Amino acid sequence: MAHTPYPESYYAASANTTPPRPALQHDVETDVCVIGAGYTGLSSALFLLENGFRVTVLEAAKVGFGASGRNGGQIVNSYSRDIDVIERSVGPRQAQLLGQMAFEGGRIIRERVAKYNIQCDLKDGGVFAAITAKQMGHLESQKRLWERFGHTQLELMDQKRIREVVACDQYVGGMLDMSGGHIHPLNLALGEAAAVESLGGTIYEQSPAVRIERGTNPVVHTPQGKVRAKFIIVAGNAYLGNLVPELAAKSMPCGTQVITTEPLGDALAKSLLPQDYCVEDCNYLLDYYRLSGDKRLIFGGGVVYGARDPANIEAIIRPKMLKAFPQLKDVKIDYAWTGNFLLTLSRLPQVGRLGDNIYYSQGCSGHGVTYTHLAGKVLAEALRGQAERFDAFADLPHYPFPGGQLLRTPFAALGAWYYGLRDKFGY
Structure with missing residues (x-):
């Protein structure tokens, strides 16, 4: 067998x-x-x-x-489409119930870890990093939205404040969610x-x-x-x-790629992420990263529609990592892999x-x-x-991808290309 x-x-x-x-x-x-x-x-x-x-x-x-x-090992609240989008689609009553559940998953993880003594390097704190002023405005709206549903462990960060938690100069600000965090998945x-x-x-x-x-x-x-x-x-x-x-x-497997550096040592690791929070940016095709328990940088991003395995994952993700942290140009990549997630329309x-x-x-x-x-x-x-x-x-409500299974991959890739351009030009 x-x-x-x-x-x-x-x-x-x-x-x-x-x-x-x-x-x-x-x-x-x-x-x-x-x-x-x-x-x-x-x-x-x-x-x-x-x-x-x-x-x-x-x-x-x-x-x-x-x-x-x-996966990237990040505990991120809510859904891939936030509660306000759900509310516009299904109305306030259903959205209220879904909104009340949007922050429950992270609590369940922590309860499981504590109850069953699971050793998985659980750390608190997740950062949403804004690259543009428009993204920062979205985070301000998101904070108000989440607080409307009782989620209050949030802090908006200006450019100076975010530099205290992540040593990357491409962010204009961000939002810290202390009920977020990361684990060895x-x-x-x-x-x-x-x-x-x-x-x-x-x-x-x-x-x-x-x-x-x-x-x-x-x-x-x-x-x-x-x-x-x-x-x-x-x-x-x-x-x-x-x-x-x-x-x-009504669904499509997609691949995302992750790389992991060699151990960075305590000093370099702390200089990158002093509070050991995980980070994801606010782009549609987002990058995400964090430190492992043994002080490696785990960095992920990119989407391959249809879940093909790229020939050279490091060539795709390493430039993204170096854009965030050019000080890692001489650091060796020890691991690179693809994992599939399931996308709905x-x-x-x-x-x-x-x-x-x-x-x-x-x-x-x-x-x-x-x-x-x-x-x-x-x-x-x-x-x-x-x-x-x-x-x-x-x-x-859920719908099949336009064109069925034969055309769902090119249609989704075209949409991602469009949103990638929006990210690039700050729309």
């Missing part, structure tokens, strides 16, 4: 030791079968186990193999998987779901076994493939139910670390019969 290892990333190289998990090679009966051992699946499993469900998790590769173990996933198993859940690795047999008691088939369940949660996101065709039609997550017993959440659109943890709680609530928050997401 094929064995899929982790990609050669910094996160895989520095992952906490975990026991090997077997592939499914027999038939299993359970209450809930979760497809995917990333954040959405693990969060769902944890909340369900804490409420007395029997849970079996199927993972095609290894825990956190996809976006959950490859793969170690967070591994810690959550250990928590699932501590509560009696079972995780099978190298066990891709190849077919779902729908019905009153649906069955998930793997190459060497099957799981019969009362409910299924589909949590494969950008790595789901065409297992559920109706979900693939609205850039809002897709949540719903197929029939009576197959639930799903997908399409975080690059904003998934916090949302996926919230999604797990919302899905678990729905399986317990508490569907108000689930319905608030499920009722969001």
Whole structure:
């Protein structure tokens, strides 16, 4: 049977030791079968186990193999489209409920880390960095918007103040969110998987779901076994493939690239990011970066539509890093990798139910670390019969990409080119 290892990333190289998990090679009966051992699946499993469900998790590769173990590691609140955009689309009542949930994911992460003693280098503090005066005006509006929904751990920073937290001279200001922060994302996933198993859940690795047999008691088939369940949660996101065709039609896998430097040493690391906050800029095609626990700079950016792996990731991202920090021109890059996320046309997550017993959440659109943890709680609530928050997401309108799957990649790339020009010229 094929064995899929982790990609050669910094996160895989520095992952906490975990026991090997077997592939499914027999038939299993359970209450809930979760497809995917990333954040959405693990969060769902944890909340369900804490409420007395029997849970079996199927993972095609290894825990956190996809976006959950490859992302920039930043805890960023709200959604890829903010609450004001949602409000204009669906009205104040639904937006109020979604707005109340917009800051819950980060709290869930911190609760999990504390409750299950997860060692994942959790640090508080995230910076949104404005490159233009227009972006600064947007941050001022965003602060007022988030405070309207009760989120008050925010500080606007002028040019002088932002230079105190990030040694980059291209920013005119920014906003500090102390409920944001950063983590070692793969170690967070591994810690959550250990928590699932501590509560009696079972995780099978190298066990891709190849077919779902729908019905009153649906069955998930793997190459060497099957799981019969009362409910299924589909949590494969950008790595789901065409297992559920109706979900693939309204989403598109996209790649983002990350590099990691050699260890910088305490003095150089502190000179770049004195308070050890993470940073993302306000461009549509944004750059993001932070320090690792061992004082490397982790720098990401760029989007590859259709999720192809670029031939030379360092050539794409290193110039972005040096534009922010030219003092790193002689620093060696130790790791470079691509991770896929799932984009929707609205850039809002897709949540719903197929029939009576197959639930799903997908399409975080690059904003998934916090949302996926919230999604797990919302899905678990729905399986317990508490569907108000689930319905608030499920009722969001979603549309297929123009031209279908054949043309979705060039159309999305054209849109990104347009917004990239807007970033470049400060519109």
